[in-house]
Structures are given as C-alpha cells and as structure tokens.
Amino acid sequence: MQFENVTCPHCGLLCDDLSVNVTDLTVKLADSAHPCAKFFENASIESNTIPTPQISGKSVSEDRALEKAAEILRDAKQPLINGLITDIQTCRDAMAITEKLGGVIDHANGESIRNNGAVMQRIGKVKTTLSEVRNRADCIVIFGSKLSGKFPRLFERILLPKKTLGNKNVDNKKIYILDISTDGTFRIESGENNISRIFFDFPLLESIVYRLQEIIYKSAKNISTIDENTQCLLDLYETISNSQYTTLIWNSSEFNQDSAEQTIQAITESIKYLMQKIRCVGLPLGSSKGEMTANQVATWQTGVPLPVAFMTGTPVHDPARNDGMKMLANNEADCLLWIANYHSEDEPPNTNIPNIVLGHPNMNANNATVFIPCGVPGVDHRGLACRADNVATLPLPKLRNSHLPNANELLRKLKELV
Amino acid sequence: MAIKLTGGEIYDPAHKIDGKTKDLFVVDGKIRKSLSDNDKLETTYDLNDCIVMAGAIDLHTHIGGGKVNIARTMMLEDEHQHPHPGSDILRSGNGRIVPSTFSAGYRYAEMGYTACFEPAVLPVNARQAHMELADTPMVDKGGYALLGNDDFLLNMIREGATQNAINDYVAWLLDATQCIGIKVVNAGGIHAFKYNQRRLDVDEMGPAGSKPRDIIATLSRAVHDLGIAHPLHVHASNLGVPGNFATTLATMAAADGLPIHLTHIQFHSYGTEGDYKFSSAACEIAEAINNNKNVSADVGQIMFGQTITTSGDTMMQYFGHDHASPKKWTVMDIECEAGCGVIPFKYRDKSFVNALQWAIGLEIFLQVNDPWRIFLTTDHPNGAPFTSYPHLIKLLMNRSFRNDVFKIVHEGAQHASNLASMDREYSLYEIAIMTRAAPAKILGLTNHGHLGEGANANITVYRKQDDIEQMFAKPAYVFKDGTLIVKDGKIVETVQGTTHVVKPEFDRAIEKPLKKYFDDYQTISLNNFKISNDEMIECIGSEIEVHPSISNT
Numbered sequence: 001m002q003f004e005n006v007t008c009p010h011c012g013l014l015c016d017d018l019s020v021n022v023t024d025l026t027v028k029l030a031d032s033a034h035p036c037a038k039f040f041e042n043a044s045i046e047s048n049t050i051p052t053p054q055i056s057g058k059s060v061s062e063d064r065a066l067e068k069a070a071e072i073l074r075d076a077k078q079p080l081i082n083g084l085i086t087d088i089q090t091c092r093d094a095m096a097i098t099e100k101l102g103g104v105i106d107h108a109n110g111e112s113i114r115n116n117g118a119v120m121q122r123i124g125k126v127k128t129t130l131s132e133v134r135n136r137a138d139c140i141v142i143f144g145s146k147l148s149g150k151f152p153r154l155f156e157r158i159l160l161p162k163k164t165l166g167n168k169n170v171d172n173k174k175i176y177i178l179d180i181s182t183d184g185t186f187r188i189e190s191g192e193n194n195i196s197r198i199f200f201d202f203p204l205l206e207s208i209v210y211r212l213q214e215i216i217y218k219s220a221k222n223i224s225t226i227d228e229n230t231q232c233l234l235d236l237y238e239t240i241s242n243s244q245y246t247t248l249i250w251n252s253s254e255f256n257q258d259s260a261e262q263t264i265q266a267i268t269e270s271i272k273y274l275m276q277k278i279r280c281v282g283l284p285l286g287s288s289k290g291e292m293t294a295n296q297v298a299t300w301q302t303g304v305p306l307p308v309a310f311m312t313g314t315p316v317h318d319p320a321r322n323d324g325m326k327m328l329a330n331n332e333a334d335c336l337l338w339i340a341n342y343h344s345e346d347e348p349p350n351t352n353i354p355n356i357v358l359g360h361p362n363m364n365a366n367n368a369t370v371f372i373p374c375g376v377p378g379v380d381h382r383g384l385a386c387r388a389d390n391v392a393t394l395p396l397p398k399l400r401n402s403h404l405p406n407a408n409e410l411l412r413k414l415k416e417l418v
Numbered sequence: 419m420a421i422k423l424t425g426g427e428i429y430d431p432a433h434k435i436d437g438k439t440k441d442l443f444v445v446d447g448k449i450r451k452s453l454s455d456n457d458k459l460e461t462t463y464d465l466n467d468c469i470v471m472a473g474a475i476d477l478h479t480h481i482g483g484g485k486v487n488i489a490r491t492m493m494l495e496d497e498h499q500h501p502h503p504g505s506d507i508l509r510s511g512n513g514r515i516v517p518s519t520f521s522a523g524y525r526y527a528e529m530g531y532t533a534c535f536e537p538a539v540l541p542v543n544a545r546q547a548h549m550e551l552a553d554t555p556m557v558d559k560g561g562y563a564l565l566g567n568d569d570f571l572l573n574m575i576r577e578g579a580t581q582n583a584i585n586d587y588v589a590w591l592l593d594a595t596q597c598i599g600i601k602v603v604n605a606g607g608i609h610a611f612k613y614n615q616r617r618l619d620v621d622e623m624g625p626a627g628s629k630p631r632d633i634i635a636t637l638s639r640a641v642h643d644l645g646i647a648h649p650l651h652v653h654a655s656n657l658g659v660p661g662n663f664a665t666t667l668a669t670m671a672a673a674d675g676l677p678i679h680l681t682h683i684q685f686h687s688y689g690t691e692g693d694y695k696f697s698s699a700a701c702e703i704a705e706a707i708n709n710n711k712n713v714s715a716d717v718g719q720i721m722f723g724q725t726i727t728t729s730g731d732t733m734m735q736y737f738g739h740d741h742a743s744p745k746k747w748t749v750m751d752i753e754c755e756a757g758c759g760v761i762p763f764k765y766r767d768k769s770f771v772n773a774l775q776w777a778i779g780l781e782i783f784l785q786v787n788d789p790w791r792i793f794l795t796t797d798h799p800n801g802a803p804f805t806s807y808p809h810l811i812k813l814l815m816n817r818s819f820r821n822d823v824f825k826i827v828h829e830g831a832q833h834a835s836n837l838a839s840m841d842r843e844y845s846l847y848e849i850a851i852m853t854r855a856a857p858a859k860i861l862g863l864t865n866h867g868h869l870g871e872g873a874n875a876n877i878t879v880y881r882k883q884d885d886i887e888q889m890f891a892k893p894a895y896v897f898k899d900g901t902l903i904v905k906d907g908k909i910v911e912t913v914q915g916t917t918h919v920v921k922p923e924f925d926r927a928i929e930k931p932l933k934k935y936f937d938d939y940q941t942i943s944l945n946n947f948k949i950s951n952d953e954m955i956e957c958i959g960s961e962i963e964v965h966p967s968i969s970n971t
C-alpha cells in the first residue's frame with residue numbers, strides 16, 4: 001500500500017511530502033534514492049517476526065516485562081528517564097511517570113538545545129520559521145558547514161525552493177556558508193545558486209561570529225586593521241545592510257560547547273542591533289532527534305524546560321545538576337528508563353545500573369535489564385512531533401498493523417504499577 | 419444521580435434572576451428546576467448565606483500555544499518562585515505569571531471558572547495550542563484562529579477575491595484549526611513588519627496591497643455571513659501608542675455596523691494631552707461603545723507588578739521593547755501567517771503612564787453602560803495574571819476601596835483621570851453578566867453561563883463575605899458538569915473539559931487554490947495542516963463540541 005504526505009521525523013525539518021510503500025512489515029520510500037530513504041527502511045521488520053519483550057536477553061510476556069520494570073523503578077532512589085527520542089504523547093506519559101517516581105527527565109541530546117534556551121531566557125531572541133525563510137529571505141548566512149549533513153533537505157525545501165512569495169531578490173537570494181579553513185588560508189568558493197562558501201583564517205568558528213559582531217557594532221570606519229578576513233566580513237555586513245530579510249542560521253553543536261551559549265548570545269545581540277534599522281532574523285537549527293518535541297512538552301506541563309527534576313515534589317530545572325548524560329557518567333542515577341522508538345540506532349548508553357528500554361523494534365538492546373520493543377511513531381501508530389523552528393507541529397501517520405505496543409500505553413501501565 | 423442546591427441566592431442574568439433565593443437541581447450533569455419521580459436525590463447542599471452563579475467564562479486569556487512556552491522560558495525565575503506541589507489527584511507545576519498548563523486549569527477552577535478561551539491560535543501552531551489546552555484540566559476551552567496577516571488572505575484581498583471565496587477560506591480555516599472564532603491582530607501590520615515597516619495605520623496601504631480597514635471589513639463580513647456566533651475579535655492597530663483612540667474608533671467604524679469585538683481596549687484608549695503627552699481617552703471610547711450596539715470589548719485591565727506581555731503583534735511589541743523589564747525581549751515572524759512578541763513588563767504604580775493605564779481601564783469599565791458588551795479581562799498575562807480577577811472585581815464593586823488604591827498611585831495620573839469622581843459600583847448581578855451570561859452569549863455557548871433548565875451544571879457557589887475579593891477568590895463549591903470539583907477553594911476532584919469549536923459550511927472547492935498555495939510556498943502539506951476531529955481526540959487529547967452556526971438574517 002502506498003501512503004502520501006507522510007511526515008519524516010528523522011530530522012527537525014519534519015518534511016511531510018514523502019510517498020511510502022508498505023508491504024506487510026516492510027517500509028520503503030517510493031523513491032529509493034531519496035535522502036531520507038534509509039531512515040524509513042530502518043523501520044522494516046525482517047521476516048515478519050515481531051520482536052518480543054526481554055528480561056536480560058530472555059523472551060518474556062509483556063506483563064512480566066512490565067512487572068520487572070516496575071520493580072526496578074520502585075526500588076530506585078534516583079531514577080533517570082532519558083532518551084525521549086519519541087513523539088509527543090509518549091513524552092507526555094514519560095513526564096507523568098517521572099513525576100510519580102520523583103525522578104529526573106531529560107532528552108538524550110538535551111545539552112544541545114540548552115544553549116539556545118539559555119539565551120532566550122537571558123536576553124530573548126529574534127526568530128523566524130521555515131516558511132518565512134523560504135518565502136522572504138534574500139540573504140542567508142550560515143555559520144558552519146555541517147548543517148546540510150544533519151538536515152539533508154534544507155537547501156531543496158527551505159533555502160532554494162522552486163517558487164517563493166517574494167520578489168526577484170528572494171528568488172535570487174545570496175547564500176553565505178561561513179567556516180574556518182583548515183590550512184590557514186582565507187578563501188572563497190563561489191558555486192551555483194549564488195552560494196558562496198567562505199573559509200576564514202580564524203582559529204575557531206565562533207571567531208567569525210565575534211568579528212562580525214564587532215563590525216556590526218562599530219561600523220566600517222572604526223575598524224583599524226583590515227585583513228582579508230575582516231574585509232570579507234565588512235562586505236558581508238554591507239550586503240546584510242542592503243538586504244530585505246537576512247536570516248542567520250546556526251546549529252549550536254557546531255560551536256565550541258564550553259562557550260556556545262556566549263556565541264549564540266553574540267549572534268542574537270548582533271541581530272537585535274541590526275533590527276534597529278533593517279530586518280534580520282535568526283534560525284537556530286538543532287533538533288534532529290525530537291529534542292524540541294520533548295522540550296515543548298516539558299515546558300508546557302511544568303513551566304520549565306528539560307531537564308526537569310521532581311525530587312522535591314515540584315518540577316525544578318537545574319541543568320548543571322540534572323543533565324541526563326552527565327548524571328549517568330557520574331553514577332548519579334541508580335536506574336535508567338530509556339525511551340527511543342524512532343530509530344534502531346538510538347540505543348541507550350552503556351551503563352551498569354539497572355535499565356529499562358522502551359525501544360525501536362530493531363534496536364539491539366541485549367544488555368538491557370528489561371527491553372520492550374515498541375511501535376515506531378509515524379509507522380506503527382499515529383503521533384505528533386514538533387519541528388525544529390518550534391512552531392509547526394506535524395501529525396505522524398499509522399502505516400502498518402504490527403501489533404507492537406505503543407510506548408505511551410506501556411508508560412501508562414507502568415505508572416499504575418509503580 | 420441528582421443533587422439539590424437549596425437556599426442559595428441566585429444570580430442568573432440570562433433569566434433576569436437578581437439575587438432571588440430558590441432551589442436548583444442537577445441531574446446527569448445538567449441543571450433542572452425540579453426532580454422527576456425517577457431521580458434519586460443523592461446529596462443536598464445547604465446554601466444559606468451563599469451566592470450562586472453559573473461557572474465563570476474567560477473569553478480572552480493566553481494560556482496555550484507557542485508564545486506561552488516562550489514566555490515560560492523567559493520567566494524561569496517566576497516559574498521557580500511559584501512552585502505548585504502535586505497530590506494524589508493533582509499534577510505538580512510552576513508559575514504565577516505564566517503557569518504551567520495543569521496549574522492554570524487548577525487556578526481557574528479554584529476561582530470558579532469553568533471555561534477559558536485562548537485568543538491567539540496561530541493556524542500552523544494550532545495543534546500545539548490545542549495540546550496545551552488539552553493539558554489544562556478542569557475547564558472547557560476553545561481558541562480563536564489568527565487571520566489578517568496571512569499571505570493567503572492578503573493575496574485574496576489584493577486580487578479582489580469575492581466575499582464568498584473569502585468566506586469559504588475563513589470557514590475552511592476554522593475547520594482545519596478546530597477553533598470557535600476568528601481573531602485579527604494589528605491587521606496587515608504583522609505582515610508589514612516583515613517588510614521592515616514599523617507602523618501601519620488603519621487607512622494606510624501596507625506592503626501586501628491592502629489597508630487594515632479593508633481587512634477588518636472583509637473579515638467581519640465573513641464572520642457574519644458564516645453565522646459564527648463570536649464577532650470578529652480585533653486587536654486594533656497602534657497598540658500602546660499615545661493618541662491611538664482615533665485608530666480604535668476608525669477600527670470600530672471599519673466593521674460598518676457588523677458585530678465587532680475589540681479586545682484589551684484599555685491599551686487602545688490613549689490620548690495625547692497633558693504634560694506627558696499621554697492622556698485618557700476612556701470617555702471617547704466608552705461613548706463609542708455605548709452608541710454602537712454592534713461593538714463589544716474586553717478591557718485588558720493592568721495591575722501593578724511584574725508580568726510578561728505575549729502578543730501576536732510583532733510590530734507593536736518591537737515598538738515597545740525598550741520598556742522591557744527585566745531587559746529581554748523576543749520577536750518572531752511566523753510561517754507567512756503571523757508572528758509573536760514576548761516582553762516581560764513591570765507595571766509600577768509610581769509611573770505616570772502605568773498609573774494612568776490602570777485608571778483608564780477602570781474608567782472604561784465604569785463608563786460603558788451595558789455590562790453585556792464589556793468583559794472582565796486582564797488580557798492574561800499582558801495586563802496582569804488572571805489570578806488578579808477577584809481583586810479587579812473588588813475595584814469595580816467597591817468605590818471607597820478603588821479610591822484608596824488610586825490615592826497612592828503617581829500623583830500626576832490622579833490629576834489626569836476623573837476616576838475618583840466616578841461613583842458607579844458594579845452589582846453582583848452586573849458581575850454575573852460580564853463574567854458569565856455575556857461571555858456565553860457572545861461565544862454562542864447556549865448551555866453555558868446560565869442556570870436555566872437543561873444548562874450544563876457549571877455552578878459556582880460563593881459564601882457571602884464582607885470582603886468581595888476574598889469571596890471571589892475562594893468559592894465554597896464549584897461544580898463542573900455536575901461534578902463537585904472545588905470545595906472551600908480547594909480542588910477535590912479533577913475533570914477534563916471539552917474544546918468548543920464551530921464548523922460553518924463551505925464550498926470545498928476552496929481547497930484547490932489552497933492546495934496550490936501550500937504546494938508552492940508552504941513547508942507543510944495541506945493535508946497535514948488540517949486537524950481532523952479524530953486527531954483532536956486520539957492524538958491531541960480533547961473531545962470537541964461543535965456549535966451550530968447562528969442565523970444572521
């Protein structure tokens with residue numbers, strides 16, 4: 001059977017124009033050369049054998065697995081609920097059980113979205129969304145060159161669409177991809193579609209951000225030494241100043257993590273400074289594994305973003321203390337409930353503590369104390385997911401009848417048992 | 419099962435009952451005047467010394483959707499300063515100014531509210547807004563979909579589309595977004611801001627090739643033609659600008675006699691007189707409301723203290739960003755549809771402007787004669803958190819209390835307002851109109867806001883007290899669809915409300931140009947943009963109640 005307008009939850013763009021063929025439990029994109037084809041094929045279940053729940057690698061009934069999981073959770077003093085690579089309903093139910101357990105909940109990539117959130121918390125933001133960029137941006141500046149690896153269809157769907165609502169400037173927009181050179185030489189590579197890749201002779205990617213900010217704040221005449229790097233950024237500033245709608249795009253994980261927050265703040269301050277006269281906006285693109293989905297749910301249900309700790313009886317956000325991955329590394333959790341049912345590779349980190357995995361049916365979770373294979377949102381059951389720009393929420397369809405349990409229902413049963 | 423409420427003093431303006439003592443019965447969640455032989459009486463509540471009203475309805479409160487989450491993130495301090503522990507029946511939460519969803523539902527119920535309406539549902543963000551509302555327990559809810567800055571409509575207007583085609587689009591959008599009304603925010607202005615235009619007046623041509631006046635005229639006509647009970651809900655142009663009362667009057671006129679609701683009108687009632695070039699135009703605005711029966715308004719009263727302003731109006735939020743306190747602000751352009759601006763704000767009683775804003779809100783309340791057309795709101799959280807409603811009711815009902823507060827605000831503001839000379843005091847009957855009967859009527863909720871036979875048994879019982887603020891803050895009993903949910907101001911049982919929607923009929927042919935527009939320009943497909951009824955229940959988590967169109971002939 002072929003399904004149209006299927007949403008792909010495997011990156012934060014949530015493209016929803018896919019045609020998917022389903023035969024029994026095999027899932028394939030109609031276009032096998034599609035950049036997202038391999039993500040979908042990952043959901044196929046070989047030889048139509050539905051994987052069963054396991055305790056320490058041995059097959060058991062779902063009830064037995066849930067009982068064992070509840071026992072582990074009941075015994076834990078500091079349970080950690082992590083992963084959260086899943087749809088909204090599962091995140092909602094994960095919040096509910098974490099609250100009941102008095103545990104900590106975080107997303108596997110929680111750290112990657114905290115930098116943007118912290119800047120929002122401290123100074124606010126000037127932001128835009130995907131359709132707005134697609135139709136209005138006439139100048140795009142991207143910090144770092146790894147973005148299209150993480151968001152395979154960014155150029156096709158957002159930056160270089162066939163048609164726009166804008167004028168000629170939008171249809172012939174200029175795109176600058178800024179990065180540092182590895183060989184100590186400044187160079188510009190001009191390509192098709194007005195795309196310029198500029199490699200600066202700077203030690204760090206963030207140096208570009210800070211030099212550009214300096215230029216924006218001081219304006220050209222006050223910059224003393226002008227080398228190739230600076231001249232190029234002066235020219236870029238000139239282009240931005242003469243554009244209708246400049247969009248600055250970044251992925252915080254490309255910045256040095258120790259100072260990413262300050263770097264994002266510098267970008268935001270630059271945008272706000274420019275806004276006094278012209279339109280300029282930011283588009284942070286980080287979410288590639290449902291981080292936004294999990295964070296939005298946590299924020300509306302508790303008033304605070306991830307991580308959320310319930311030890312005191314009320315929800316507390318203290319990322320320094322409750323970062324999920326750091327808690328695991330520092331042995332600060334005594335039990336892990338790992339939820340990840342979008343992709344088989346999102347396995348739980350290695351850990352010595354008892355761990356319960358509600359995971360993708362093709363996941364290798366032999367080391368888990370309890371493993372319950374779950375249906376895949378958008379394949380085995382309906383769901384909802386938030387896009388990287390934090391505005392659009394898209395529906396995920398049900399494409400096949402696998403009878404795999406829905407992770408959110410498992411969490412509800414588990415909540416009754418703990 | 420049946421329950422009996424006996425001995426209470428009933429305020430039910432929909433049936434012109436003004437403080438008459440009589441019994442009420444509740445059978446299967448509905449109000450009944452008497453019991454039949456089959457009804458088994460389970461509980462009797464003795465309500466001597468009590469006041470009985472229908473459950474209150476807030477027709478304008480920002481409690482769901484992306485901008486609220488932005489506000490929560492920006493007000494992290496407030497969240498942590500106001501933690502709400504959970505219990506066997508309650509989920510925990512945080513926040514006073516922008517509470518988490520469960521907490522918002524609990525606080526509303528504790529004040530005797532049984533329905534709340536989110537007034538700014540961005541169509542592309544409608545799923546999230548509905549999920550947040552679904553996670554807001556205790557109360558019924560609904561949303562107004564934002565139109566009037568979306569490229570699709572602006573293109574239709576510029577290209578001279580027929581009113582019928584526009585009506586089809588409006589009805590299609592209501593269906594797709596599961597909303598109960600249409601709101602326009604700074605018509606054309608949010609769109610113009612994307613083209614770096616910083617102001618747009620009612621009769622000014624915007625970059626989309628239309629004037630705000632045309633947008634309001636077209637949309638108010640569409641809402642009327644489609645038989646949508648709630649009039650076009652309008653956040654007028656030039657919010658917060660001294661002298662904007664003229665814009666507000668022009669906006670009322672743009673509806674050309676058709677029903678129009680002006681929201682948070684306090685922020686749109688400013689003159690330019692006096693030393694500060696900022697003055698009250700409440701008198702002019704109230705007079706216009708009094709003289710134009712097609713106009714209704716909610717006030718958007720401010721209260722002194724810290725809050726955060728969340729609005730779709732990027733243009734005017736950016737205009738006001740220098741006043742942010744603490745110093746941080748967010749603006750966002752959204753999906754060729756709308757925008758949002760989120761700015762923390764501290765209203766200070768010793769500030770001339772803030773003190774006068776406070777007075778202007780009250781002047782409007784006191785000078786609009788018809789309580790059926792003026793609504794009690796703080797535009798939560800923009801003027802103040804909704805939890806300040808009991809205080810606001812006291813300001814309206816108690817002149818000496820009002821004047822005592824007024825005496826300590828900025829002296830210049832006292833001279834600039836004639837508030838102290840206004841001796842009107844709202845009666846309980848009038849409060850029942852503006853918080854119950856009138857909002858139900860203007861939203862088309864026929865089974866809400868009254869205590870007549872067959873109404874949903876949403877009932878709030880207050881124990882009579884000298885201090886009216888205390889009385890309204892902690893009802894003795896609140897019933898939601900017949901279930902006792904609050905006793906002595908504390909939640910005793912949690913319930914899940916429904917989502918109220920309208921689905922006027924339209925010609926499906928409108929989907930042809932819409933499909934082309936979505937395919938050519940949008941980043942989501944037409945099919946996935948639409949929220950189906952079963953998605954509301956199965957994925958979003960709320961039942962819906964569809965209200966019929968009204969006849970406007």
Ligand SMILES: [Zn+2]
Pocket residue numbers: 478480537681682797800
């Ligand atoms: Zn509002």
